[in-house]
Amino acid sequence: MILFFYNIYSASRTLPNSYLAGEPVGNLTRDQLSGRVDALVDNFEGNKILFEIKDRDDTVRLESSLSGMGITVDRQATVKHAFDLGKSGNISRDLLLRLNFWSKAQVSPQYWVDWERLTGEVAALFANYNRQARDATIDYKGEWQVVPEEAGEVIDTSGLILSLRQRIDDLSNDPITVLAVNDEPRVTATRAERALARTKVLENQKIVLVFEHDSWRLSGQNLRDILKFYPKGFEKGYETSWLVLGDLVEIKDWSRGGDERIELDVRLDEAKLADFISVIAKSVNQKTRDATIAFDGEYVSQFTPAVDGRKLDEELTREILFSKVSIDNPSADEIITINLPVVVTKARIANEEINSLGIKELIGRGVSYFAGSIPNRIHNVTLGAKRISGAIVKPGETFSFNTRVGEVSGSTGYKQAYVISSGRTVLDDGGGICQVSTTIFRAALAAGLPIVKRTAHAYRVGYYEQRGFRPGLDATVWSPAVDLVFQNDTDHHILVQAVVDPYDLALTVDIYGTKDGRRVDLAQPVVSNLKPAPEPRYQDDPSLPKGAVKQVDFEAKGATSVFTRKVWRGSELLIDDVFKSVYRPWQAVYLVGTGG
Secondary structure: OHHHHHHHHHOOOOOOOEEEOOEEOOOOOHHHHHHHHHHHHHHHHOOOEEEEEEEOOEEEEEEEOOOOOOEEEOHHHHHHHHHHOOOOOOHHHHHHHHHOOOOOEEEOOOEEEOHHHHHHHHHHHOHHHOEOOEOOEEEEOOOEEEEOOEOEEEEOHHHHHHHHHHHHHHOOOOOEEEOEEEEOOOOOHHHHHHHHHHHHHHHOOEEEEEEOOEEEEEOOHHHHHOEEEEEOOOOOOOEEEEEEOOEEEEEEOOOOOOOOOOOEEEEEOHHHHHHHHHHHHHHHOEOOEOEEEEEOOOOEEEEEOOEOEEEEOHHHHHHHHHHHOOOOOOOOOOEEEEEOOEEEEOOOEOOHHHHOOOOOEEEEEEEEEOOOOOHHHHHHHHHHHHHHOOEEEOOOOEEEHHHHHOOOOHHHOOOEEEEEEOOEEEEEEOOOHHHHHHHHHHHHHHHOOOEEEOOOOOOOOHHHHHHHOOOOOOOOOEOOOEOOEEEOOOOOOEEEEEEEEOOOOEEEEEEEEOOOOEEEEEOOOEEEEEEOOOOOEEEEEEEEEOOOEEEEEOOEOEEEEEEEEEEEEOOEEEEEEEEEEEEOOEOOEEEEEEEO
16 A cells, blocks of 8 residues: 555656766656756756867867757756656556665756767867878879878767767766877778779770760760779768667768778769760750641742650660770770660651642751851851752752752852862852752762762861761862752652751751652761871961961861762662762961951
8 A cells, every 4th residue: 555655656756866967856746857957958058068189298178069069958858758767657667666765767868969060060170180091092184193192190080979978968068088090091002003004994995975977975084074083882981870869870980990901993973974964965855846838839938847856865874884884894995886875756747738749757867067167157058058948859850959059149148258269268258058068968868869960079178077977978069060969769759958056056958758668878988098288378368457367277188088878779779879089188278467
């Protein structure tokens, strides 16, 4: 009976002989306990957290606050924890706890920690006392080289955190002694040399990403920019895991300790590689746009060109790169060609009237680029593209570039740009029109149509070799003697459509018609008989200020280019072409101002 009444009495009080931070809190009501907890915590929080660190022969004191370190004592949780001790519901166990007057029951303060703030405060507080070891690594300064390791001295973060926890448990403001320990590098120069050898092998490779006529190189500076060097197994740095109040917390451990030596690892940096692929995707990706046509019986007067939708599979591209580009086992091949995984959505021509002529699908496309062109040349390319765009070629008829474009002069809207005349670079009307004829030539080749007339340029023009095109895929025109002519030998009408991209400085010529099963095997040009360029030429130009020098042409090696084209329909060989271009060496040309 006595035990029964004692149990009822003690149920409303804390456990006898219980202590919080060394202070007695036994046999207290909840209100009394709450007051005692407030007093103890107020005293603890009202004082600074002190740290003592040996700096040579002196002892340096640093201070912070509990809130500054992201630590909050939960008073209500502490009261509940102390008051509930001995009231678990197990009557016999709780009764024994309450009648055991000879033992002390320790109650720990309840608190929570903002670990990000804590580690940030510790890093800032001891910034002047942390000289971390530097692992040996690899750096590029004109060539790859090993940067040797260097030992350091840092604070013992692990011991500091444990001491801080003890002070909180004791609600004690006693200074925390912080020890400095040697920090030894884990990667030595000898280990880094192995990674250096693999890196040099990889640098000799040229990784080429290809989609249609576009290509992107992952070599040289591009490759160097996305290589990542780090201690093997520690890609995210050296970290220590702590199990704190049930949470697994990652804390930077400046004190590495031990004599473990590890290899230097070399990998493609995931984030930088993703950025590189994203740049390619911006160039490749485009939305699908169906074509619409207005036809007046002879010409297409209004045309919205069909644009196939394209989307680069960036994740698959990343996987392919990682599988093809192995740092550990670099390929013996100097050039690694990767065809980009691009999903293409075909566009439609949505107009029944024009479809009755058989113009319903893309049968050939030509592309060329003209980056670096002066504004007048860009104007002429755009105007020439408009003049040929919308041309309809009936079955059996030929397409003549000169006939379609008409007179090329200032009176027909063309501006002066640099052309080659009698072996000199001069300003003349329509400079750049050959960009259009060249692109049509490429489209007719791709469509498998017979080329009736085509003349190569006298020398190699840099515009027609941009974005990886080889010499030989060009066609010059000079009315009336030099023309580009192809024939529509299909059973349906065909439409020639040109689009200029003013941002990418690209010209696309599309030929639409009806596919008749022909297959085009177009070989890459074989270039031989290379000859060096002559010395540069300087010629007077009164339109430039006196003394000004302007380069208007660039040197080009002489060469012979030969490529073949076979057009099949089933097993029948329809066309068997050989295109030979002989380019003479061309000198760089500079205009020297003689004007006033």
